[in-house]
Amino acid sequence: MTRSHSTVYQHSIDNPESFWQEAAEELHWYRKWDTVLDRSNPPFYRWFAGGLTNTCYNALDRHVDEGRGNELAVIFDSPVTGTKERYTYREFRDIVAQFAGALQSRGVRKGDRVIIYMPMIPEAVVAMLACARIGAIHSVVFGGFASHELAVRIDDCKPKVIISASCGIEHGKVVDYKRLLDFAIEMAHFKPEICIIRQREQLKAELNEERDLSWKQSLLGAEPAQCAPLEATDPLYILYTSGTTGQPKGIVRDNGGHMVALKWSMANVYNVQPGEVYWAASDVGWVVGHSYIVYAPLLHGCTTLIFEGKPVGTPDPGTFWRIVSEYNVSVLFTAPTAFRAIKKEDPEGRYIKNYDLSNFRTLFLAGERADPDTVKWAEQKLNVPVIDHWWQTETGWAIAANCQGIEPGPVKYGSASRAVPGYNVQIVNQEMEVLPTGQMGDIVIKLPLPPGTMMTLWKADNRFVENYMTHYPGYYQTSDAGYIDEDGYIHIMSRTDDIINVAGHRLSTGGIEAELSEHPDVAESAVIGVNDDLKGQIPLGFLVLNSGVDTPRSQIIRHVIEYVRENIGPVASFKNAVIVDRLPKTRSGKILRGTMKKIANGEPFDIPATIDDPAILEEIKTVLQSIGYATKKKT
Ligand code: COA
Numbered sequence: 001m002t003r004s005h006s007t008v009y010q011h012s013i014d015n016p017e018s019f020w021q022e023a024a025e026e027l028h029w030y031r032k033w034d035t036v037l038d039r040s041n042p043p044f045y046r047w048f049a050g051g052l053t054n055t056c057y058n059a060l061d062r063h064v065d066e067g068r069g070n071e072l073a074v075i076f077d078s079p080v081t082g083t084k085e086r087y088t089y090r091e092f093r094d095i096v097a098q099f100a101g102a103l104q105s106r107g108v109r110k111g112d113r114v115i116i117y118m119p120m121i122p123e124a125v126v127a128m129l130a131c132a133r134i135g136a137i138h139s140v141v142f143g144g145f146a147s148h149e150l151a152v153r154i155d156d157c158k159p160k161v162i163i164s165a166s167c168g169i170e171h172g173k174v175v176d177y178k179r180l181l182d183f184a185i186e187m188a189h190f191k192p193e194i195c196i197i198r199q200r201e202q203l204k205a206e207l208n209e210e211r212d213l214s215w216k217q218s219l220l221g222a223e224p225a226q227c228a229p230l231e232a233t234d235p236l237y238i239l240y241t242s243g244t245t246g247q248p249k250g251i252v253r254d255n256g257g258h259m260v261a262l263k264w265s266m267a268n269v270y271n272v273q274p275g276e277v278y279w280a281a282s283d284v285g286w287v288v289g290h291s292y293i294v295y296a297p298l299l300h301g302c303t304t305l306i307f308e309g310k311p312v313g314t315p316d317p318g319t320f321w322r323i324v325s326e327y328n329v330s331v332l333f334t335a336p337t338a339f340r341a342i343k344k345e346d347p348e349g350r351y352i353k354n355y356d357l358s359n360f361r362t363l364f365l366a367g368e369r370a371d372p373d374t375v376k377w378a379e380q381k382l383n384v385p386v387i388d389h390w391w392q393t394e395t396g397w398a399i400a401a402n403c404q405g406i407e408p409g410p411v412k413y414g415s416a417s418r419a420v421p422g423y424n425v426q427i428v429n430q431e432m433e434v435l436p437t438g439q440m441g442d443i444v445i446k447l448p449l450p451p452g453t454m455m456t457l458w459k460a461d462n463r464f465v466e467n468y469m470t471h472y473p474g475y476y477q478t479s480d481a482g483y484i485d486e487d488g489y490i491h492i493m494s495r496t497d498d499i500i501n502v503a504g505h506r507l508s509t510g511g512i513e514a515e516l517s518e519h520p521d522v523a524e525s526a527v528i529g530v531n532d533d534l535k536g537q538i539p540l541g542f543l544v545l546n547s548g549v550d551t552p553r554s555q556i557i558r559h560v561i562e563y564v565r566e567n568i569g570p571v572a573s574f575k576n577a578v579i580v581d582r583l584p585k586t587r588s589g590k591i592l593r594g595t596m597k598k599i600a601n602g603e604p605f606d607i608p609a610t611i612d613d614p615a616i617l618e619e620i621k622t623v624l625q626s627i628g629y630a631t632k633k634k635t
């Protein structure tokens with residue numbers, strides 16, 4: 001029987017304790033909680049306080065113990081190395097237990113941090129679950145970040161062990177992960193005791209005898225580890241995400257609330273059943289990968305897919321359809337940018353016709369706004385519902401979605417649909433007044449947040465409160481702006497801070513500016529996100545040079561581009577910068593990035609009343625036009 005969305009939603013808001021307690025009953029607890037939601041120290045709400053559980057047990061062992069050990073847990077498909085592997089729940093549990101034992105035998109204990117810096121290979125997932133098994137806190141760093149970013153994370157979470165691989169493969173080239181790791185450790189003030197390196201045959205890494213072990217060596221003599229009963233409120237992982245400064249924020253996730261929310265979401269948001277194949281085509285370095293490649297599908301008893309490849313070029317834009325067909329994928333989740341890439345190379349959808357997709361039911365998109373063109377293209381070519389949903393690293397799972405397992409509503413292009421049960425979403429103005437239907441404002445969520453959302457920032461409780469909970473007391477500030485329409489559908493329009501979304505990857509323009517300022521010839525800089533047909537947005541840099549600089553301008557631009565690539569990483573996609581005489585500012589000295597962005601995108605813009613010299617906007621426009629931006633007329 002279909003439940004009404006409003007009934008389910010209202011229950012979650014009126015009585016979150018009874019709502020989530022019911023969901024928690026589906027999982028295994030060594031000891032039940034004392035209280036479903038400890039509200040004693042707001043805004044530090046704690047779900048299932050007093051409960052004892054283990055996320056790895058629930059994700060793997062539980063299924064084996066319930067007689068489903070021979071069902072498929074993990075499929076690995078790597079078109080870039082020509083590898084395909086399949087693991088049953090029993091096999092994967094045994095591998096994880098063995099590696100967890102290896103970590104224990106090297107002295108890793110509950111609460112120790114372990115950084116995982118790996119390409120998309122099964123060992124990355126094994127390492128995450130092995131940490132969860134023994135109560136170590138993992139922190140996965142996306143492989144597209146360079147050494148400096150890795151070093152910042154090493155210094156922040158001080159890992160006892162770092163797990164990495166000798167290499168990854170990107171666009172047919174071998175990426176030397178071990179070299180990047182060695183540089184990072186050299187740069188960091190904190191030094192890990194041990195590095196465990198998965199040697200891959202495409203490139204063998206040289207090991208430092210005093211510090212490094214190969215994955216195989218680490219397993220020698222190790223006994224399989226049992227699951228450790230952990231407090232529901234013990235941290236499971238730290239995941240760093242871009243903040244508004246160069247210093248990333250370490251989002252901390254708990255064990256109990258996280259597993260309850262993710263398991264619930266599989267049936268209710270995604271409408272998948274245990275035993276079905278669920279594929280999140282993302283990377284374990286991002287929150288989508290944490291939640292929907294690793295934890296949620298396994299907690300729900302689905303088969304998950306680890307894919308080492310890209311939507312195009314590995315080898316063609318039919319790869320996604322080959323995988324969906326070959327493994328009977330029911331639900332696919334990816335970022336709109338992946339579809340824009342496929343559409344660009346195969347606009348007619350000819351590759352889709354080569355595969356039997358009869359088992360494929362729903363496509364979910366998230367990570368950036370799903371542009372209506374892309375959604376309509378996917379609907380037409382695939383003939384399945386295409387569901388945009390909105391979430392953030394901070395929340396760990398969807399805030400707004402067209403919940404396919406409750407009462408699916410109509411699709412409205414450009415909207416991520418209604419608030420998901422558990423999230424009391426409101427639109428407010430700066431004065432904290434709730435705005436009427438259809439009016440644009442800051443999107444906030446009334447506290448307490450549902451389970452699975454962040455507990456705090458790693459070793460930075462004050463920053464957590466200041467960043468998210470202070471501007472609107474009693475609410476979580478999402479830093480997204482938008483409106484709610486007459487049907488309760490949420491429309492996410494923009495960020496209210498300096499975060500940009502590049503190919504579904506979250507970056508801080510402030511972080512890139514900090515790197516540009518390091519260049520000796522640069523006096524001042526600004527970075528904005530400009531529209532891009534493929535990646536949604538890409539960063540564009542503006543440089544003001546020191547007076548008297550005689551280095552050729554093209555050379556300075558080349559240097560800063562290389563500099564950002566070396567320090568932040570290729571993932572920043574920082575490929576364009578211009579040199580200007582000055583930056584547009586208000587009389588109080590604030591750079592008018594919003595106006596610059598509108599000019600670059602060829603959008604209409606008002607001349608801000610507070611600008612110190614309006615003529616500068618025309619200068620900026622002329623420079624931008626010389627590199628192909630700012631092409632539409634000002635109205
Ligand atoms: N390790 C090392 N380098 C990496 C990397 C990794 N794990 N991931 C990306 N990079 C590199 C890329 O090779 C590229 O380098 P280049 O400048 O030398 O070409 C650079 O970082 C930028 O990466 P990206 O923006 O992802 O561009 P791309 O050309 O490699 O791929 C898409 C473009 C759209 C196909 C790809 O971004 C994609 O599939 N995105 C959707 C899925 C997704 O991951 N979403 C994220 C969260 S849901």
Ligand code: AMP
Pocket residue numbers: 241287365366367368369370388389390391392393394416478479480492494495501504505506
């Ligand atoms: P991340 O933390 O990397 O998941 O990025 C979160 C940000 O991505 C959000 O704050 C939004 O700005 C953006 N985002 C994610 N999903 C969507 C969506 N479906 N629609 C619009 N923006 C989105």
